Amino acid sequence: MRFKNIVFSAIGLGLSLLLTACPAQPAISPATPAAPTAGGKLIYGLTLAPSGIDPHVNASSELGIPLTSVYDTLVYQTADGDFVPGLATEWEISDNGLVYTFHLRQDVTFHDGTPFNAEAVKFNLNRIADPETKSQKAALMLGPYDHCDVVDEYTVKVFFREPYAPFLDSLSQVYLGMASPTALEKWGADYQMHQVGTGPFMFKEYVPQDHLTLVRNPDYNWAPAIFNHQGPAYLDEIEFRFFVDPATRALALEAGEAHVIGEIPPQDAARLEDNPAFKIVAVPIPGQPLQAFLNTTKSPTDDLRVRQALLYATDREAIVQAIFREYSPVAWGPLSAVTWGYNEAVVGQYKYDPARARELLDEAGWQDTDGDGIREKDGQRLVVAAYLMSWGYIPEVATLLQSQWKEVGVDVRSQQVAYPAALEAARLGKHNLILFNLAGSDPDLLRGFFHSEANFNWAKVNDPQLDALLEEGARLRDQAERQAIYADIQEKIMEQALIIPLRDYVNLNGVSAQVQDLRYDAQGWFPWLYDVWLSRSGD
Amino acid sequence: MIQYIGKRLLSALPVLWGVTTLVFLAIHLVPGDPAEVILAQSGGSSEALEQLRARLGLDAPLLVQYVRFLSNTLRGDLGRSLFTNRPVVQTIGEQLPHTVQLALAAMAVAIVVGGALGSAAAIKRGSWLDNLCMTLAVVGVSTPVFWSALLFILLFTTTLHWLPATGQGSLRHLIMPALVLGLASSGTIARLVRSSLLEVLSQEYITVARSKGLSERTLLLRHALRNALIPTITVIGLQFSFLLGGAVVTETVFSRQGMGRLIVDAILWKDFPVIQGVVLLSAVLYTLVNLAVDISYAFLDPRIRHE
Numbered sequence: 001m002r003f004k005n006i007v008f009s010a011i012g013l014g015l016s017l018l019l020t021a022c023p024a025q026p027a028i029s030p031a032t033p034a035a036p037t038a039g040g041k042l043i044y045g046l047t048l049a050p051s052g053i054d055p056h057v058n059a060s061s062e063l064g065i066p067l068t069s070v071y072d073t074l075v076y077q078t079a080d081g082d083f084v085p086g087l088a089t090e091w092e093i094s095d096n097g098l099v100y101t102f103h104l105r106q107d108v109t110f111h112d113g114t115p116f117n118a119e120a121v122k123f124n125l126n127r128i129a130d131p132e133t134k135s136q137k138a139a140l141m142l143g144p145y146d147h148c149d150v151v152d153e154y155t156v157k158v159f160f161r162e163p164y165a166p167f168l169d170s171l172s173q174v175y176l177g178m179a180s181p182t183a184l185e186k187w188g189a190d191y192q193m194h195q196v197g198t199g200p201f202m203f204k205e206y207v208p209q210d211h212l213t214l215v216r217n218p219d220y221n222w223a224p225a226i227f228n229h230q231g232p233a234y235l236d237e238i239e240f241r242f243f244v245d246p247a248t249r250a251l252a253l254e255a256g257e258a259h260v261i262g263e264i265p266p267q268d269a270a271r272l273e274d275n276p277a278f279k280i281v282a283v284p285i286p287g288q289p290l291q292a293f294l295n296t297t298k299s300p301t302d303d304l305r306v307r308q309a310l311l312y313a314t315d316r317e318a319i320v321q322a323i324f325r326e327y328s329p330v331a332w333g334p335l336s337a338v339t340w341g342y343n344e345a346v347v348g349q350y351k352y353d354p355a356r357a358r359e360l361l362d363e364a365g366w367q368d369t370d371g372d373g374i375r376e377k378d379g380q381r382l383v384v385a386a387y388l389m390s391w392g393y394i395p396e397v398a399t400l401l402q403s404q405w406k407e408v409g410v411d412v413r414s415q416q417v418a419y420p421a422a423l424e425a426a427r428l429g430k431h432n433l434i435l436f437n438l439a440g441s442d443p444d445l446l447r448g449f450f451h452s453e454a455n456f457n458w459a460k461v462n463d464p465q466l467d468a469l470l471e472e473g474a475r476l477r478d479q480a481e482r483q484a485i486y487a488d489i490q491e492k493i494m495e496q497a498l499i500i501p502l503r504d505y506v507n508l509n510g511v512s513a514q515v516q517d518l519r520y521d522a523q524g525w526f527p528w529l530y531d532v533w534l535s536r537s538g539d
Numbered sequence: 540m541i542q543y544i545g546k547r548l549l550s551a552l553p554v555l556w557g558v559t560t561l562v563f564l565a566i567h568l569v570p571g572d573p574a575e576v577i578l579a580q581s582g583g584s585s586e587a588l589e590q591l592r593a594r595l596g597l598d599a600p601l602l603v604q605y606v607r608f609l610s611n612t613l614r615g616d617l618g619r620s621l622f623t624n625r626p627v628v629q630t631i632g633e634q635l636p637h638t639v640q641l642a643l644a645a646m647a648v649a650i651v652v653g654g655a656l657g658s659a660a661a662i663k664r665g666s667w668l669d670n671l672c673m674t675l676a677v678v679g680v681s682t683p684v685f686w687s688a689l690l691f692i693l694l695f696t697t698t699l700h701w702l703p704a705t706g707q708g709s710l711r712h713l714i715m716p717a718l719v720l721g722l723a724s725s726g727t728i729a730r731l732v733r734s735s736l737l738e739v740l741s742q743e744y745i746t747v748a749r750s751k752g753l754s755e756r757t758l759l760l761r762h763a764l765r766n767a768l769i770p771t772i773t774v775i776g777l778q779f780s781f782l783l784g785g786a787v788v789t790e791t792v793f794s795r796q797g798m799g800r801l802i803v804d805a806i807l808w809k810d811f812p813v814i815q816g817v818v819l820l821s822a823v824l825y826t827l828v829n830l831a832v833d834i835s836y837a838f839l840d841p842r843i844r845h846e
Contacts, residue, residue, distance in 0.1 A: 025678060049804070050801065051620070051622035051804065051808060051810070052620070052622050052623035052624055052625070054624075057624060058622070058623070059580035059581050060580060061580070131590070131594060131638065134594050134595070134624065136577045136578070136580070136581065136591070137580060140578075140581050140587060141581070159811050185589040189624060190625075192623075192624075192625075198739065206798070207633075208623075208633060209796040209797070209800055209801070210706075210707065210796045211636065212721075230571070241705070241706065241794065242790050242794055243705060245685075245791045245792045245794070245796060247685075247689055247792070248689070248692060248792055248793070248794065250703060251689075251692050251693070251697055251704055252695065252704050252705045252794070253580060255696045255697065255700075255703065256705060257703060257705055259705065290595070302559060302626075339676045403578050418569075418571065418806070418807060419571070419574065419576060419579075419807055419808070420570070420571020420572060420573065420576050420807075420808070421568075421569065421570040421571045422569040423575045423576060423579055424571050424572060424574070425570065425577065436579075438579075438580075444768045449582075450768065454580055455587065455588050456578075459609065513588070514647075
């Protein structure tokens with residue numbers, strides 16, 4: 001019995017020693033030393049395991065986070081939407097917009113020693129366009145691509161069947177990154193596990209659902225001027241790991257299991273910001289805001305007055321405050337405020353005005369005749385059918401919409417369904433309302449949602465004028481003219497109340513204070529890790 | 540015995556065929572189109588949708604797709620994932636060991652903890668120890684894994700800094716997931732061990748053995764526990780499928796590789812070949828575990844062995 005007591009007290013003593021020995025937080029100084037230091041391994045947390053990581057084949061935005069450091073692109077895009085040289089030093093576009101001529105850098109080699117040249121560009125673009133590649137995104141980004149001609153070793157011409165304005169935007173993204181033709185031929189369908197680019201980091205290994213590792217390319221000497229330095233990258237190695245469960249992301253950061261993790265839940269972001277060992281790098285994402293598409297062919301949202309009433313009845317500030325905190329701006333139109341071509345004229349339209357909403361519903365003939373708080377017309381209750389996907393706080397947003405709209409006498413019947421089922425319901429037009437957003441830096445992405453023949457025309461809009469504008473926007477070369485067209489398109493979409501914009505998407509990256517000079521590309525999703533370096537703790 | 544095993548394995552074949560066919564029909568009847576899911580990440584026209592469906596072989600009539608699937612499966616080819624374009628057999632082969640490792644570790648936790656709680660409760664029946672053990676068992680059964688996982692991380696990682704919260708590769712990474720998953724299942728085992736042990740202890744042969752002057756220890760270990768194990772083993776076999784299901788949540792919370800995450804993603808994205816592959820494999824595993832349970836009866840109970 002005495003022995004037992006001694007053991008227990010020993011364990012107790014050990015426990016208390018351990019507890020006092022462990023500091024509450026690793027000692028990290030937030031002060032930034034002036035000069036970057038080379039070396040070290042960065043652990044970068046991804047939020048979902050991408051389904052396939054061949055940038056020419058697969059579509060997930062998660063694949064671009066690691067692979068943007070493996071591939072260089074022909075051009076780079078600045079935050080203002082300008083295009084600057086990358087692997088191409090200069091380029092010309094023919095007057096009819098059908099031919100792009102690129103002059104290439106002559107000092108670039110792939111990680112496997114293959115020289116980069118015009119043949120390599122041709123090989124890459126042809127691979128993407130080849131139906132056998134089964135490209136899920138890159139081929140669409142190539143648009144009406146026709147063929148490529150090698151003019152000389154470092155000059156290449158790209159031909160299109162029709163003018164295609166978003167081409168430079170596409171070329172600036174990792175999906176159209178330049179891969180080694182030697183490696184592509186050698187590995188075939190297994191290329192995704194053995195990727196070879198010309199970028200500042202080399203692909204080392206990928207263990208699906210566990211990690212993806214990159215190591216520094218010691219020969220890298222062709223950094224585009226858009227970066228802060230020249231020569232090889234600072235970091236020795238980058239390990240990407242997957243943190244699928246939102247609830248554990250901040251905990252993993254605090255435990256030192258990653259230096260950077262994206263998509264931190266807003267409430268955890270507020271907590272991390274109070275801790276000097278971390279910072280929140282909030283990156284607004286260009287493209288669509290989170291928005292509700294309103295079906296214009298299904299009652300009751302087939303009536304413009306009802307759609308406008310729903311917009312007036314939505315208190316967006318309250319929704320953003322409650323769910324996304326101070327990190328997300330309220331959205332007013334079909335493009336988020338950081339997107340090139342964004343039209344400020346939409347700001348303040350349909351501002352929260354429940355009285356106006358009630359008026360519009362009265363005008364449309366919806367009255368609460370039986371006193372149950374919900375309006376009726378011809379024996380029909382004013383019910384809106386909503387299809388909800390389970391991510392991105394969509395169910396939470398829908399709950400708030402439901403309570404706000406109840407105030408003006410609208411009932412929401414919402415169904416949370418699996419993603420494929422939601423897409424199918426929306427295609428068949430079973431919905432009045434579906435919430436969605438897609439990221440992208442070129443406003444041409446609106447064509448995929450508001451053209452009458454678009455796959456994701458969930459507002460079921462059929463407006464020849466809007467169709468013509470969307471087609472024209474994709475063809476025009478002149479940036480000012482394009483901007484004017486997209487300004488028009490945004491106003492038209494809001495005039496017809498095709499959507500209820502809710503919040504601009506902002507990616508909340510939790511970042512250790514050790515990580516210096518972390519910037520993101522024009523897409524907002526993809527980090528530029530070439531300039532990143534780690535300050536030593538205690539410096 | 541070998542004849543018995545052979546017969547059992549043969550009779551499993553129609554079961555496997557039935558399961559795969561039902562799953563094939565079910566996933567094709569549920570609304571949703573993988574090609575549409577793929578395109579939703581990049582927009583695109585309805586023409587692009589048709590092209591993609593054709594490239595993925597989704598435009599063929601259901602019967603054609605079924606025959607194609609069946610004949611490929613018989614040749615051991617489970618196809619390629621619609622999303623990653625990697626062979627399903629390879630994908631499963633990479634993930635399966637991680638889930639089996641987690642499930643076995645959790646099973647060990649469940650058996651040790653559940654067995655200890657259950658026996659203690661039965662031996663001290665009606666005492667405060669019995670009440671305590673059974674309360675713990677109810678807590679174990681009724682605590683959702685995703686919640687207890689977070690509590691464990693808060694305690695062992697955030698507060699004590701003892702164990703890593705996420706990832707895998709070492710024994711330290713396995714401890715928390717195995718505990719979380721194992722404890723959830725230990726409650727069921729504890730309750731069962733208690734009730735079957737109580738039943739055995741009330742049998743006449745125990746009274747006889749006790750009157751012969753056997754020590755309580757011998758009595759319990761040699762005579763009672765062994766007989767109480769038979770119903771318990773059946774439940775442990777059933778618990779294995781619970782553990783595989785629980786692994787889905789556990790793997791997600793602790794950012795581990797494994798079948799759980801594979802099947803959830805496959806269902807969410809409607810990746811037909813992967814779903815079919817995983818279901819086929821689960822059916823095979825389940826059949827084998829049940830067979831192992833039946834065979835273990837024979838070892839535990841001479842009456843079954845002699846029949």
